[in-house]
Amino acid sequence: MTPAAPLRHDSTADHPLPLRKRMSLREKISDWSDWLNPILIKETRQVATSRAFVWTFFVLVLLCWISAVTTVLLNDPAIRYQAYGPSVMTWYGWLMTIPFVVVVPFATYRSMEIERHNATFDLLSITTIEATQIVRGKLVAMLVMALVLLSVFTPCLAFGYMLGGVDLAQTLSVPAFLMAVCLTASSVAVLLGSLPRSATASTLHSMLLLTGLLALAIVSLAIVSQLLGGSSAWYLRMLPSRPSIAVAAFLLGVTLCELAIAAAAANLTPPEVNRSSLVRKRLLLVHGTVTLAMGMTVYEFPHDRIYLLPPLWMATAFWFMMGTLLVAERPDLTARVRRELAPKAYPRVLQSWRVPGSAGGFLFAVAGMGSLTIVLMLVRWHVHTIGPIRRFPPEEFAAVAATNWLLFVGYLGTVRLSWLRIRRRFPHAGFFPALAVAAGVLILGNLVPALLAEILWPGLLESYSPLLVTIWPVTLRAAHLTVLNYRPALGTTAGDIARLYGVIGALVALVLFLNLRSLVTGLFAGAAPVAPVRQRD
Amino acid sequence: MENTVTATAAAIEVRHLSRYFGATRAVDDISFAVRQGTVFGFIGPNGAGKTTTMRILATLDHPTSGEAEVAGFSVVSDPEQIRRRVGYMPDSFGSFSYMSCREYLDFFARAYGLRRSARRDAVSRTLAFTGTEGIADKPVDTLSMGMRQRLCLGRALIHDPDVLILDEPAAGLDPRARIELRGMIRDLADQGKSILVSSHILTELADFVDDIGILERGRLRAAGPLADVRRRFGGKRVVELAVEGDSADVAVWLQNHLDTEEITCHGDHFCFICPDDSSEIESDLLSRLVAAGFRVKRFGIRESSLEDLFMDLTEGEVA
Numbered sequence: 001m002t003p004a005a006p007l008r009h010d011s012t013a014d015h016p017l018p019l020r021k022r023m024s025l026r027e028k029i030s031d032w033s034d035w036l037n038p039i040l041i042k043e044t045r046q047v048a049t050s051r052a053f054v055w056t057f058f059v060l061v062l063l064c065w066i067s068a069v070t071t072v073l074l075n076d077p078a079i080r081y082q083a084y085g086p087s088v089m090t091w092y093g094w095l096m097t098i099p100f101v102v103v104v105p106f107a108t109y110r111s112m113e114i115e116r117h118n119a120t121f122d123l124l125s126i127t128t129i130e131a132t133q134i135v136r137g138k139l140v141a142m143l144v145m146a147l148v149l150l151s152v153f154t155p156c157l158a159f160g161y162m163l164g165g166v167d168l169a170q171t172l173s174v175p176a177f178l179m180a181v182c183l184t185a186s187s188v189a190v191l192l193g194s195l196p197r198s199a200t201a202s203t204l205h206s207m208l209l210l211t212g213l214l215a216l217a218i219v220s221l222a223i224v225s226q227l228l229g230g231s232s233a234w235y236l237r238m239l240p241s242r243p244s245i246a247v248a249a250f251l252l253g254v255t256l257c258e259l260a261i262a263a264a265a266a267n268l269t270p271p272e273v274n275r276s277s278l279v280r281k282r283l284l285l286v287h288g289t290v291t292l293a294m295g296m297t298v299y300e301f302p303h304d305r306i307y308l309l310p311p312l313w314m315a316t317a318f319w320f321m322m323g324t325l326l327v328a329e330r331p332d333l334t335a336r337v338r339r340e341l342a343p344k345a346y347p348r349v350l351q352s353w354r355v356p357g358s359a360g361g362f363l364f365a366v367a368g369m370g371s372l373t374i375v376l377m378l379v380r381w382h383v384h385t386i387g388p389i390r391r392f393p394p395e396e397f398a399a400v401a402a403t404n405w406l407l408f409v410g411y412l413g414t415v416r417l418s419w420l421r422i423r424r425r426f427p428h429a430g431f432f433p434a435l436a437v438a439a440g441v442l443i444l445g446n447l448v449p450a451l452l453a454e455i456l457w458p459g460l461l462e463s464y465s466p467l468l469v470t471i472w473p474v475t476l477r478a479a480h481l482t483v484l485n486y487r488p489a490l491g492t493t494a495g496d497i498a499r500l501y502g503v504i505g506a507l508v509a510l511v512l513f514l515n516l517r518s519l520v521t522g523l524f525a526g527a528a529p530v531a532p533v534r535q536r537d
Numbered sequence: 538m539e540n541t542v543t544a545t546a547a548a549i550e551v552r553h554l555s556r557y558f559g560a561t562r563a564v565d566d567i568s569f570a571v572r573q574g575t576v577f578g579f580i581g582p583n584g585a586g587k588t589t590t591m592r593i594l595a596t597l598d599h600p601t602s603g604e605a606e607v608a609g610f611s612v613v614s615d616p617e618q619i620r621r622r623v624g625y626m627p628d629s630f631g632s633f634s635y636m637s638c639r640e641y642l643d644f645f646a647r648a649y650g651l652r653r654s655a656r657r658d659a660v661s662r663t664l665a666f667t668g669t670e671g672i673a674d675k676p677v678d679t680l681s682m683g684m685r686q687r688l689c690l691g692r693a694l695i696h697d698p699d700v701l702i703l704d705e706p707a708a709g710l711d712p713r714a715r716i717e718l719r720g721m722i723r724d725l726a727d728q729g730k731s732i733l734v735s736s737h738i739l740t741e742l743a744d745f746v747d748d749i750g751i752l753e754r755g756r757l758r759a760a761g762p763l764a765d766v767r768r769r770f771g772g773k774r775v776v777e778l779a780v781e782g783d784s785a786d787v788a789v790w791l792q793n794h795l796d797t798e799e800i801t802c803h804g805d806h807f808c809f810i811c812p813d814d815s816s817e818i819e820s821d822l823l824s825r826l827v828a829a830g831f832r833v834k835r836f837g838i839r840e841s842s843l844e845d846l847f848m849d850l851t852e853g854e855v856a
């Protein structure tokens with residue numbers, strides 16, 4: 001074994017007229033596969049030859065056969081004329097739930113974790129592969145595996161369909177639903193798997209994920225039964241008559257998966273690099289779909305406040321969580337990040353939401369929630385102009401949504417201030433502590449004054465007092481009741497409105513003022529010309 | 538662009554590079570250069586900061602301060618450019634389960650963007666160069682240490698990089714495999730590649746490196762062409778002397794007539810560092826000893842060895 005073969009070997013030099021060998025099929029396939037993500041190929045190779053996958057596959061095949069044969073044998077005469085479809089299909093649906101909802105997402109998580117454990121992420125990150133490619137490759141490979149497993153069930157589903165009692169839409173809805181759950185759960189798993197951590201945290205994460213997946217499996221089982229059992233669930237009845245909502249839900253699912261991929265990729269990227277802009281772009285996409293979905297809901301159900309407010313609360317919760325993660329980004333910009341940003345101050349101001357770091361993140365979240373609020377108000381107004389409305393007129397909705405936004409700004413600003421202070425103490429604190437801080441701020445602002453009011457001044461919670469301004473639901477109710485001086489019976493006056501908004505306005509202004517200095521330095525420190533990092537001697 | 542201006546003849550240039558982990562100064566203000574087409578030996582005891590430096594050069598870590606350029610590009614601002622041009626062999630293997638050696642190399646070829654016949658050629662060329670053709674279809678997680686190291690080197694070579702960074706490639710190899718590895722590294726340098734290779738052991742590298750750098754506790758104790766370093770830091774010559782008769786007399790005489798600090802004595806055998814460079818003094822010393830009436834049995838002068846040099850430059854403190 002002598003290292004004699006030269007590494008740069010010029011094969012054409014020996015043959016002036018190279019003979020064109022006919023390519024073998026293997027080579028052709030290998031050439032064609034160049035178009036695919038290398039991680040996808042690697043993962044598929046690994047999973048397809050792994051013992052765990054081969055076992056799962058054969059066990060499922062065996063179970064499917066056994067259940068088909070036993071069903072026929074046990075119900076032989078009756079099965080020829082009675083509709084056995086629903087019960088057989090439900091059984092197959094349950095059989096499918098475990099591999100799709102638990103096994104595949106958990107395998108996705110493990111495949112991320114193993115790379116970290118074996119330090120092979122290092123090997124990947126020095127190649128020209130990008131972090132998003134790694135995450136996406138793993139996710140798609142798992143999807144391919146899920147499709148292979150699905151193929152096991154295809155004859156079973158056909159068998160169930162032929163037994164009668166279920167229509168084609170129902171039959172197809174089961175695998176479609178389970179695949180959607182599989183993809184969503186796998187995206188979350190890949191995000192969890194990308195978090196840097198210690199060995200103990202890793203065990204904790206696995207257990208957390210497994211518990212979550214099992215709970216999801218139980219929910220999925222219930223939904224599968226409902227899909228097949230001539231369902232009475234309102235959300236299933238609603239879907240066929242409201243395709244726009246189904247489309248919006250689908251888009252929302254896709255964009256949320258994309259967001260999870262971007263966030264997982266950001267976790268794999270070193271903090272010195274700008275890993276925030278991609279996450280923000282994906283977040284903007286989610287934001288767009290959320291806005292669309294909510295506008296759609298308000299438009300489809302104009303007469304019912306039931307359908308109007310829950311999406312607003314959900315969006316607020318979503319933006320509050322995302323906002324917390326965004327303001328928890330490191331406040332300073334590394335030289336590398338600054339070099340990528342617009343060098344002039346003026347364009348920088350216009351794109352400030354894109355500037356990575358805590359300050360840009362704060363602006364992004366505030367603007368995101370703000371634009372969502374405005375869109376909702378406009379849709380509500382539009383609905384008002386085309387038809388009569390029984391309850392909850394647009395003015396009231398506007399008052400509630402605007403007050404909600406003001407509270408959002410105040411709370412997120414407070415989270416940011418607290419976090420900046422804590423981060424000074426613990427510069428390497430991650431995102432989970434930031435979420436804990438946000439939860440702490442919410443509890444301090446809502447529960448503590450509510451408890452105090454309950455103990456010290458019973459009854460204060462019912463009649464509004466500006467002392468309770470930080471209690472989110474109470475303030476929203478007050479805004480709702482007082483804004484048009486709508487219910488004189490409750491004794492609200494124009495003075496109450498002034499008092500309410502005076503207090504909220506003052507609080508939000510105070511929080512913004514306290515944030516101002518770090519906001520300005522965060523956004524504009526990078527605008528100063530960046531000296532090359534190279535030291536001049 | 539800045540990069541084209543700063544591109545120099547050095548394949549790797551490190552300037553005032555530091556990397557701190559909290560209070561630990563893993564790398565502390567080091568500067569050195571690896572010339573194009575040469576092998577640079579990076580030597581230091583455990584915890585000296587070799588791996589940390591190499592990880593920064595391979596764009597896996599960021600310096601706390603200072604700058605390094607690899608293949609003319611800055612590790613701070615242009616890591617993507619460096620990745621195409623550098624091959625890195627870490628101190629751990631990084632195996633994938635359920636994968637053969639050929640698939641392993643094929644995957645990394647794809648990961649570096651090699652397509653079609655370029656990819657297939659790269660894989661077969663690398664298998665041939667590292668002598669792993671015989672095990673091409675073996676699963677990577679069943680390989681012996683020697684084969685692993687070969688495959689690791691192959692992975693670092695797959696995209697035909699100009700610069701190679703090898704972190705302790707000889708660790709765990711038997712003597713024969715070490716010699717073969719040395720041959721491969723030398724071959725690569727002869728093909729024009731620039732190589733930074735680390736080791737704990739100076740003598741292991743001395744035969745085939747052009748330049749060396751000796752690192753200890755994050756600081757570079759010496760760097761430059763091997764002969765230079767030896768001359769500058771290891772230029773000491775050791776006098777070995779044996780006389781017949783009473784050795785106590787000799788000891789007293791030496792102490793009175795020489796200004797050397799350390800004289801070690803084993804029976805009638807003396808050893809001390811020659812106080813001056815000039816060889817005249819040594820011959821002078823011999824005649825003076827004879828004139829003083831000592832019956833000199835043995836008189837010899839030897840250059841201090843590479844081990845002496847290493848022990849002199851490092852203080853034996855392990856971080």
Ligand SMILES: Nc1ncnc2c1ncn2[C@@H]1O[C@H](COP(=O)(O)OP(=O)(O)OP(=O)(O)O)[C@@H](O)[C@H]1O
Binds near residue numbers: 562581590
């Ligand atoms: N990620 C890290 N976090 C904290 N300290 C680290 C980290 N990586 C390295 N160190 C410390 O930096 C110092 C240098 O370590 P490094 O691995 O570079 O040494 P080395 O010369 O490669 O040693 P060895 O010969 O044992 O491989 C050590 O004190 C080590 O503990």
Ligand SMILES: [Mg+2]
Binds near residue numbers: 587588589628704
């Ligand atoms: Mg090391």
